Amino acid sequence: xxxVYEPLKPGRKWFKELVAHVVFFVLGRAFQSAAxxxxxxRREVAEWEEGFTLAMCILPKGPSMxxxxxxxxxxxxxxxxxxxDLIIRFKNIESAFLVLTPQMGSARxxxxxxxxxxxxxARSMSFVRCLDRLLAYLYPAFICRPLVKxxxxxxxxxxxxxxxxxxxxxxxx
Amino acid sequence: MLxxxxxxYNPVKIVSGxxxxxxxxxxxxxxxxxxxxxxxDKGVVGAGLIQIVQEAxxxxxxxxxxxxxxxxxxxxxxxxxxxxxxxxxxGCDGLVAVGxxxxxDTAKGVNIVVSHDKGELKDxxxxxxxxxxxxxxxxxxxxxxxxxxxxxVAVIADTRKNVKMAFVSRHLLPDLALIDPRMTLTMxxxxxxxxxxxxxxxxxxxxxxxxxxPLSDAHATAAISLISRYLPxxxxxxxxxTARLALANASCMAGAAFSNSMVGMVHALGHATGAVCHIPHxxxxxxxxxxxxxxxLPERAEIIGELLLPLRGAEIYAATPPKSRPERLxxxxxxxxxxxxxxxxxxxxxxxxxxxxxxLGEIALKAxxxxxxxxxxxxxxxxxAKAVLKNAF
Numbered sequence: 021x022x023x024v025y026e027p028l029k030p031g032r033k034w035f036k037e038l039v040a041h042v043v044f045f046v047l048g049r050a051f052q053s054a055a056x057x058x059x060x061x062r063r064e065v066a067e068w069e070e071g072f073t074l075a076m077c078i079l080p081k082g083p084s085m086x087x088x089x090x091x092x093x094x095x096x097x098x099x100x101x102x103x104x105d106l107i108i109r110f111k112n113i114e115s116a117f118l119v120l121t122p123q124m125g126s127a128r129x130x131x132x133x134x135x136x137x138x139x140x141x142a143r144s145m146s147f148v149r150c151l152d153r154l155l156a157y158l159y160p161a162f163i164c165r166p167l168v169k170x171x172x173x174x175x176x177x178x179x180x181x182x183x184x185x186x187x188x189x190x191x192x193x
Numbered sequence: 194m195l196x197x198x199x200x201x202y203n204p205v206k207i208v209s210g211x212x213x214x215x216x217x218x219x220x221x222x223x224x225x226x227x228x229x230x231x232x233x234d235k236g237v238v239g240a241g242l243i244q245i246v247q248e249a250x251x252x253x254x255x256x257x258x259x260x261x262x263x264x265x266x267x268x269x270x271x272x273x274x275x276x277x278x279x280x281x282x283x284g285c286d287g288l289v290a291v292g293x294x295x296x297x298d299t300a301k302g303v304n305i306v307v308s309h310d311k312g313e314l315k316d317x318x319x320x321x322x323x324x325x326x327x328x329x330x331x332x333x334x335x336x337x338x339x340x341x342x343x344x345x346v347a348v349i350a351d352t353r354k355n356v357k358m359a360f361v362s363r364h365l366l367p368d369l370a371l372i373d374p375r376m377t378l379t380m381x382x383x384x385x386x387x388x389x390x391x392x393x394x395x396x397x398x399x400x401x402x403x404x405x406x407p408l409s410d411a412h413a414t415a416a417i418s419l420i421s422r423y424l425p426x427x428x429x430x431x432x433x434x435t436a437r438l439a440l441a442n443a444s445c446m447a448g449a450a451f452s453n454s455m456v457g458m459v460h461a462l463g464h465a466t467g468a469v470c471h472i473p474h475x476x477x478x479x480x481x482x483x484x485x486x487x488x489x490l491p492e493r494a495e496i497i498g499e500l501l502l503p504l505r506g507a508e509i510y511a512a513t514p515p516k517s518r519p520e521r522l523x524x525x526x527x528x529x530x531x532x533x534x535x536x537x538x539x540x541x542x543x544x545x546x547x548x549x550x551x552x553l554g555e556i557a558l559k560a561x562x563x564x565x566x567x568x569x570x571x572x573x574x575x576x577x578a579k580a581v582l583k584n585a586f
Binding site: 127128130131132133134136137138139140141142144145146148149168169170 | 196197198199200318319320321322359361403404561562563564566567568569570571572
């Protein structure tokens with residue numbers, strides 16, 4: 021009997037997509053909150069122009085998040101439905117899962133070409149510095165240390181972690 | 194050290210050797226180009242190099258669309274647009290860049306404009322904004338340092354807004370690099386030394402930074418061997434064609450290495466110093482290279498020690514205990530710096546190159562926002578950058 025060759029539609033990685041959705045939400049809200057608390061992030065964000073938008077997304081049409089500078093402050097604006105000034109794109113869901121879970125830091129992810137950048141490279145350096153500081157609040161040192169080149173010197177990490185997890189992420193404060 | 198994952202991409206055809214330029218019309222015809230626009234600067238014309246390029250077209254039956262020879266030292270948007278007009282007005286169908294970094298980057302910028310029907314150059318600024326292939330581009334380097342003939346980057350200034358725009362895309366890689374030692378024979382000793390140190394810094398940073406991989410390592414170490422052997426020779430005997438060819442090849446290989454495993458803090462500091470103090474890039478590289486390697490020692494001692502082999506050869510490498518190799522390498526670099534300073538007048542310190550101490554803070558701020566820093570193995574914040582700059586001052 022002659023074998024029939026037909027198109028195949030690969031299934032979706034639902035679990036990893038779900039995790040990515042959740043982590044993007046957590047990351048977005050946590051960034052918004054940490055940008056209020058941390059002087060280092062505030063200084064960086066102050067240099068970004070008003071209305072500046074930054075998106076992180078998973079190619080081709082996966083989960084995403086959008087950050088926007090409004091009235092001098094950074095705001096989590098949900099999914100990245102529009103084009104942004106700076107877009108950090110994970111090339112596939114597996115790479116995104118590694119970074120978001122967090123098993124791999126941003127520098128290594130860039131070094132391994134797992135991310136592609138669209139937009140101003142200088143601005144992305146500023147964002148990565150913010151991200152490193154955010155990680156120091158989100159995770160204890162033993163998790164954060166392998167993700168960054170050097171632990172950022174943050175003040176009151178435990179108190180601020182508590183604030184971010186109890187008020188920042190759930191209520192956007 | 195084998196990375197768990199890496200990528201390497203270099204589709205540029207490299208034609209290298211004595212009188213290699215004579216193949217230019219043939220190579221253009223293979224790309225379907227019949228009326229190339231040549232982009233160059235006054236320095237190249239003044240040195241008589243464009244004459245060699247024109248002669249290469251003799252009896253080829255090909256028409257040179259035009260020769261634009263007015264590219265300024267820092268390429269700018271206005272110049273790019275002016276050249277794009279010349280390209281269109283003369284019905285050109287490909288580009289030949291002849292020169293150092295500025296004409297090459299300018300030609301890459303022109304290629305963006307003439308390959309798109311709509312939009313302005315700034316619309317394509319940043320990484321990965323270009324989505325399709327551009328017009329054929331041939332690069333004929335007249336300095337042996339930038340490696341721009343095999344890189345996917347172009348930096349073009351917007352002089353009205355006083356900002357430098359960086360374009361990064363695989364589509365900016367030239368189709369062909371034509372390396373002919375006749376094109377670098379006229380370089381003065383100081384520029385030979387500075388561009389040589391630029392190529393050396395490309396190779397050494399590619400080898401020591403986070404994206405290092407076996408293929409870029411192979412290119413980097415081959416480049417370092419050639420530079421170590423032939424740079425002092427080319428500085429002493431400017432007309433030595435073998436040394437010139439070796440350095441041009443080394444520059445090309447170092448370019449392929451750093452195009453695939455990015456450079457680090459030495460370049461971040463060099464770009465910033467260039468922007469603030471207008472110190473030539475190669476001069477800055479010569480100054481910062483040992484300082485950058487020394488800064489990265491805590492994270493990369495073994496890897497930096499490995500560079501002693503291509504820099505000083507097998508005998509010295511084998512005679513040096515592994516623990517002493519990084520230190521020996523830094524000493525060797527320092528000796529090379531001193532030799533280039535005495536023979537070619539290449540400055541070893543920032544103050545000798547024309548920088549002022551009150552500019553160090555501004556340089557540090559610019560350096561920490563430079564994309565090259567991402568791949569540096571050791572974190573460098575603004576205070577670290579200031580400390581390194583102070584040491585180099």
